């Protein structure tokens with residue numbers, strides 16, 4: 768149950784060289800583990816499930832920056848809108864409109880990333896290259912109506928494979944999309960964050976230009992989904 772402090776320090780040191788941000792992925796892990804990492808200075812935490820996130824947020828220090836990294840259903844945006852720091856997984860305009868609506872209700876601006884499907888696996892969520900192009904156009908054209916969201920970057924997950932060259936190629940592709948759309952900007956669209964890399968592939972992701980990694984098991988140990996409350 769304990770966190771891996773040595774691993775945390777090693778990862779932080781490595782990220783420092785790249786000026787990249789660590790999101791500690793605490794899904795399924797108890798609040799005691801989050802508090803332990805918080806005590807070492809960690810402030811960015813990532814969660815995948817709305818109910819689990821809202822329960823943890825209510826119990827933990829208010830200065831934690833909560834990242835929502837799972838698939839987000841439109842009807843659940845309202846539960847996280849009041850406090851969420853960054854939503855990593857936006858993959859359609861309907862969701863973006865709902866985030867905007869809930870952001871208005873909370874009288875705030877919500878930062879978002881567009882999730883791109885880069886893995887050659889059918890199970891992962893995210894936009895195709897063509898869908899990304901379309902949604903970027905729509906966001907920029909409708910920036911006067913979507914005033915309470917800011918699209919700040921792209922997020923992607925590589926294939927779950929031992930083939931490092933395949934992982935590298937997928938990250939490299941996401942970086943090329945990031946560079947392509949970085950030149951565009953509007954009041955609600957400006958790409959500065961590239962969220963890619965997890966426990967098994969974050970080093971490759973950094974080499975390919977990641978600015979934000981999402982790491983769970985290296986810090987908190989392997990997840991046992993049967994343990995969740």
Ligand SMILES: *Cc1c(COP(=O)(O)O)cnc(C)c1O
Pocket residue numbers: 792794815836837924964965966967981982983984985
């Ligand atoms: C669970 C999860 C992670 C962290 O995975 P680890 O392999 O434990 O580092 C990162 N990103 C997303 C989107 C996840 O769902």
